[in-house]
Amino acid sequence: MRALKLTALLAVLAVTMLVVPNSSVSPAQSLLVKVQRASGVDVSPDVVWIMAIGSDARPGQDMSHTRGDALQLIGINTRTGAAADIGVPRDSWVSIEGHGYDKINASLYYGGPQLMARSIANLIGIEPDYVVVTGFKGLQKMVNGIGGITVDNPVAFTDSALKPEGFKAGKIRLRGYDAMAFSRIRHNLLRGDFDRSANQQRTLIGILKQIRSRADRPGFMEAGVRSVIENMDTDLSPVELFRIAQAIARVDPRKVTHCVVQGGIGNIGGASVVLPDVAMARRFGDQARKDATLGPC
Amino acid sequence: MRAPGGRLRWAAASVSAVALLLGGCTSSEDPAPSPTSDPSGSASGGEQVPLRSAVGTVSGRLKPKLSEQAATRVGTAVDRWFQAAYLSGDYPRGDFGTAFPGFTDGASKDARKDRTLLTNASIGGDVETVTADLRQVKVDLLAADQKPVGATARFRLVFTTTGTYAKEVTVQGRMFLTANRAGAWHIFGYDVTRASK
Numbered sequence: 001m002r003a004l005k006l007t008a009l010l011a012v013l014a015v016t017m018l019v020v021p022n023s024s025v026s027p028a029q030s031l032l033v034k035v036q037r038a039s040g041v042d043v044s045p046d047v048v049w050i051m052a053i054g055s056d057a058r059p060g061q062d063m064s065h066t067r068g069d070a071l072q073l074i075g076i077n078t079r080t081g082a083a084a085d086i087g088v089p090r091d092s093w094v095s096i097e098g099h100g101y102d103k104i105n106a107s108l109y110y111g112g113p114q115l116m117a118r119s120i121a122n123l124i125g126i127e128p129d130y131v132v133v134t135g136f137k138g139l140q141k142m143v144n145g146i147g148g149i150t151v152d153n154p155v156a157f158t159d160s161a162l163k164p165e166g167f168k169a170g171k172i173r174l175r176g177y178d179a180m181a182f183s184r185i186r187h188n189l190l191r192g193d194f195d196r197s198a199n200q201q202r203t204l205i206g207i208l209k210q211i212r213s214r215a216d217r218p219g220f221m222e223a224g225v226r227s228v229i230e231n232m233d234t235d236l237s238p239v240e241l242f243r244i245a246q247a248i249a250r251v252d253p254r255k256v257t258h259c260v261v262q263g264g265i266g267n268i269g270g271a272s273v274v275l276p277d278v279a280m281a282r283r284f285g286d287q288a289r290k291d292a293t294l295g296p297c
Numbered sequence: 298m299r300a301p302g303g304r305l306r307w308a309a310a311s312v313s314a315v316a317l318l319l320g321g322c323t324s325s326e327d328p329a330p331s332p333t334s335d336p337s338g339s340a341s342g343g344e345q346v347p348l349r350s351a352v353g354t355v356s357g358r359l360k361p362k363l364s365e366q367a368a369t370r371v372g373t374a375v376d377r378w379f380q381a382a383y384l385s386g387d388y389p390r391g392d393f394g395t396a397f398p399g400f401t402d403g404a405s406k407d408a409r410k411d412r413t414l415l416t417n418a419s420i421g422g423d424v425e426t427v428t429a430d431l432r433q434v435k436v437d438l439l440a441a442d443q444k445p446v447g448a449t450a451r452f453r454l455v456f457t458t459t460g461t462y463a464k465e466v467t468v469q470g471r472m473f474l475t476a477n478r479a480g481a482w483h484i485f486g487y488d489v490t491r492a493s494k
Contacts, residue, residue: 035490035491035492036413036414036490036491036492037414037470037488037489037490037491038411038414038415038487038488038489039470039486039487039488039489040404040407040408040410040411040486040487041404041473041485041486042401042402042403042404042406042407042485042486043403043485044403079407216471216488218353218354218435218437218449218451219353219354219355219356219437219449221437221439221449222354222355222356222357222437222438222439222447222448222449223354223356225356225439225447226356226357226439226440226441229357229441237446238439238441238446238447239446239447239475239476242439242446242447242473242475243447243473243475243485243486246473246485246486250486
């Protein structure tokens, strides 16, 4: 429960009206009203884990069996409004059930969302309840649909192919294409895949903030869920989707904590890979499992 | 973590993707609320103003008759809470143990923690009568397979109390509901503000 305070302007107006002398004696015409607020959403379990995958699928490809470009495990605490986002570099070299060692993003190609969920569980120790796969165009449409997002970019960077003019440091406004580019670029980032994963988290937080700011518009949530029903390949019922959507909209951006699993860079079979710090990944999982809150990265 | 006994659920978004909670169009826009039948009993202060429920927006295909029917049912579900939490009962009142009819178990548990806003529990002992001045619900509907499955009820309840605590109280906000296969609506979430003057 949180109390909303009246705006300073209203208070000033009220006080002014009370103290300005009146020509006749009459009851005060101003009121000071205390407004209180409470909110909650019942979604089981209390902490819901969603694996968000940005697919590199091209038009016509089956997104649920391609390679994931962005891998983010997101926990939402439906009781507190907290959320944790654990980023996993897509080139993380891990054991994939039934397929030996490979880059973790190959799990989606080999075994679809189920196998990706198991690979993430083996690395972090948390098995997601849901896996959502989106493509480049989907991200762009979503960001445009919510009117763009604002991200806090720590370092300016460019990319000759995706964003020649580059992104400035500081708070920047992104429309759909730029949000996609901001989330995909890695070559000119100092720490490559790790920094890109952190940028993907900044994009997600920007999306969360924007959704939350619009969630109380009449029909906004219903229209969004209808869009999901009509455009997503999913085995969730509309009722489940509606409840999860309401839980997502309750996330307080100020309570979002996020970390990226770090690791070393290796070369296996001629391919550049990330050798993930498994102990760190497990620590993140242990920290966030119960309440969707991470400590210092 | 995975829900007990549950299996992983997944979703792959195509082009229009998780365009998530947004951009989509809605088919109906905020008509003025019209009075509906009022099955509730009278408040402690006597006869009540009628419940006014109306269809707000509809997302997905739904026949107007079904939309109106759903809005009436959602309005009635919300009004059961109005009655149980604020309007009905013998005042001065100390028992609010049944203030959340139609809430899911989890929502009821949350609501009990927020009972100072979601009921008259904090003032019930200082109130002699409660008289409803406005009971209004506008319902935004989500339809799938031409049936209503989810709803946001935007409500406004205004009532006047007498007794040591004599005030006009406004409770407003949103209730989130889903329908089961039998068509019964349950409240699974809320976002409520309360003010008094």
